[in-house]
Amino acid sequence: MRRALALVTCAALALAGCASLPTSSAPTTFDVSARDGSGIQFSAEGPVDGSDASTLVTDFLRACAAGTQDDYATARLFLTASSARDWQPETEILVYDTDTAPSVNAGAEVASQTEVNVSVLGVASIDASGVLTRSNGSTVSRTFTLVREDGQWRIDAPENMILVSRAALTASYSLANLYFPTTDGTDLVADPRWYPSRRLASHLLAGLIAGPRPSLASAVSNAIPAGATLPSHGVEVADGVANVELTGPMPSSEGAHASLAWQLTRTLKQAADVAQLNVTLSGEALDTETIPPSPQYSLDTLVGAGASGVGIVSSSAMAPRASATDAWAPTVSPVDSSLVAWTGADGVYAEKDGTSVAFLPGQAPLGPSVDRYGWVWGPATSASWLSVGGGADGAFSVGVESDSAGDIRAVRISPDGARALIIRGSTPSAWLGVVERGLSGRPLAVRSLEQVALDGSVIDASWTSSTGIVLAVRAGTGEADQLVTMPLGGLPSSVVLPIHVTSMSAGASSASVVIVGTDEAGKAQVLLRSGALWQNAPVSLTSARYAG
Structure with missing residues (x-):
């Protein structure tokens, strides 16, 4: 039966x-x-x-x-x-x-x-x-x-x-993030995992003790002391308080204390039944109240380009940032709106407070990316090298793994600076890699690339947070373009786009999206998403992108 x-x-x-x-x-x-x-x-x-x-x-x-x-x-x-x-x-x-x-x-x-x-x-x-x-x-x-x-x-x-x-x-399962400090300790990087929702806090803590996935090893550290262990009963949660009993040495410095408390708090509070933590290491209490503030990224800053130059777009006007009238696909730093970058006729340009800070020669039709450290990521110089600038040393090259995947068309850096979303190939596909950095956040390489599995070719892509991506995808000739939303480590969802898209960018969520392309009559369009609707940009623009 x-x-x-x-x-x-x-x-x-x-x-x-x-x-x-x-x-x-x-x-x-x-x-x-x-x-x-x-x-x-x-x-x-x-x-x-x-x-x-x-x-x-x-x-x-x-x-x-x-x-x-x-x-x-x-x-x-x-x-x-x-x-x-x-x-x-x-x-x-x-x-x-x-x-x-x-x-x-x-x-x-x-x-x-x-x-x-x-x-x-x-x-x-x-x-x-x-x-x-x-x-x-x-x-x-x-x-x-x-x-x-x-x-x-x-x-x-x-x-x-x-x-x-x-x-x-x-x-029955939750997509949650293990959080690990960046190598410079200025942010936490998400390592997404699927765990049973039942006793989620215990699964999360066990994951932290086991450490990050190997591909993240060059970009993060683990504040949990080496050799730390979790009791067999896991994390006991009562009245919203998670009692975390670890066996291991207490970190020696105040900075290490703060990083550990930050890592544990950010990770375990994802469990719906956890509002507060009591943490001990070998019986010694850890202060979880004094933790660093999380960095804030202004991803909803919209930058437009048109006949009057490059500027920040508001609901009814555009505040000028640069006078370039041939600009295309502009963007802005996620932490400093005075730093703007765009594609020009012969390369990528960047200005800060009206002063030139970078010029990267080459073709970048989908535009540059600006990371939180102020580095401007521009055109590819080959299938395995990208041009980056913004510092006193001028332009330099950053190596990208997997050159067999094809020529690089664009790169998008995540708000936390830890990951690169790369569009490459003659039938464009999206790849996620880890950014290895040196002093002052200087990028050294993009490693551990993994292809994002999608049905169709990728037109453009963007980050909505350090753990969320949005892509414009074309399934085939005659089919409508799709807007695909996907959390890192998760499963995608999609909606149909109203025009034939040439570029796309998202703000802090998939509800804030700008698309550039042509309608059925072949007329150029710059459209902004407003809930389930699409509206014309409030000012005359030839292209626009959000921060990052």
């Missing part, structure tokens, strides 16, 4: 849109589709006596979806006794498309044994450390071997993995 997956949600959702609950029938279970982040929890029952092989595996998948609620105790009931002891389900999580049900097919029974094949449309995988890798949307298949145990089908020696839908993932 097919049993519906039981779903539990708050009464407010059930009451939405109706005046009273129906009383004419008895309550029954039912299936619903859950939107990401809806807060729905999944539950499941153990195996039913007499289940055939396909039904047992189907019910096992439901129990896996609910596994974080009972540490997979119910899911283990579907396994043979020896397999139940050895199975490590969270070694890998394969995430499949919610809109396509798994295909479950059983083979013939031979000597009290059979195989059941499960095929799904995969969208991502998550490893044991919580790092998500997006897939290309191809079919993923797994085979389960079933044997008779006490007359009932049971799964024998399954892989150390689970299959869950995207809806089940976002209902």
Whole structure:
């Protein structure tokens, strides 16, 4: 018998849109589709006596979806006794498309044994450390071997993995960030991970102790002392207070104290049940009240270019910053609006308070990027080198890994300065890399590039925060351009754009977007997003971009 997956949600959702609950029938279970982040929890029952092989595996998948609620105790009931002891389900999580049900097919029974094949449309995988890798949307298949145990089908020696839908993932898991100090200690860099929402604070602290992913090693440090350990009971949370008991040496300097408190507070307060921290290291209390203020980035500063030059655009006017009338794709520093940069006829120009601070020769049709340290990232000088300027030494080159991915078309630096979003290739694709820096934040190299999995070619891209990106994507000839929003380490969502786009830039959220392109009649347009609507720029512009 097919049993519906039981779903539990708050009464407010059930009451939405109706005046009273129906009383004419008895309550029954039912299936619903859950939107990401809806807060729905999944539950499941153990195996039913007499289940055939396909039904047992189907019910096992439901129990896996609910596994974080009972540490997979119910899911283990579907396994043979020896397999139940050895199975490590969270070694890998394969995430499949919610809109396509798994295909479950059983083979013939031979000597009290059979195989059941499960095929799904995969969208991502998550490893044991919580790092998500997006897939290309191809079919993923797994085979389960079933044997008779006490007359009932049971799964024998399954892989150390689970299959869950995207809806089940976002209902039971949280995308949260481990935060690690930059090498100069001036900001915290996010390392996104997927952890079970249940006891999230404990998972986050264990992640901090394990340290950042290898690709971030050159850009961050870890304020948690080497060798620190977490007690077996994890982090206990009561009345909004997380009691963090670490075993390890107390940092020796006040700066190290502050960095540790900052790192722990920023990370653990992502858990919904944590409002305050009490932290001890080997019984010695750590002050978590005196922590550095987080840097503020003005990403919603809109810079326009037109016949009157380059300026900061407000709701009704443009405050001039530079007189260049041939400027294209201007931008501004995320921390200092007096530093502007733009593409000119023969290269990238930058001025601060009206004084030239950089000229980077070459072609940069999508415009430069200005990082929080004041460095201006301009044209590519080859498939593996970028031109950077803004200091007393003039222009210099910064190496970029993976030159086999094609020529570099544009670079966008994250607000915290730790990551580079690079558009490259003849069919443009987006790549995320880590920025290695020296003294005074001087960029040295962009390393550890990973491609952003997208359906289509990338027109332009932008950061909405140090952990969020927005991309304009073209799926194919004749198809409407798409605005794709994606958190680092997360899954994308998209909306259709109203014009044929040539460039795009976002402010502090995907609600603040400017696009430049042409409408169906071929007329040039500069449009600003206002909620779900698009409006013409308030002043006459040929192009515009937000800060960064």
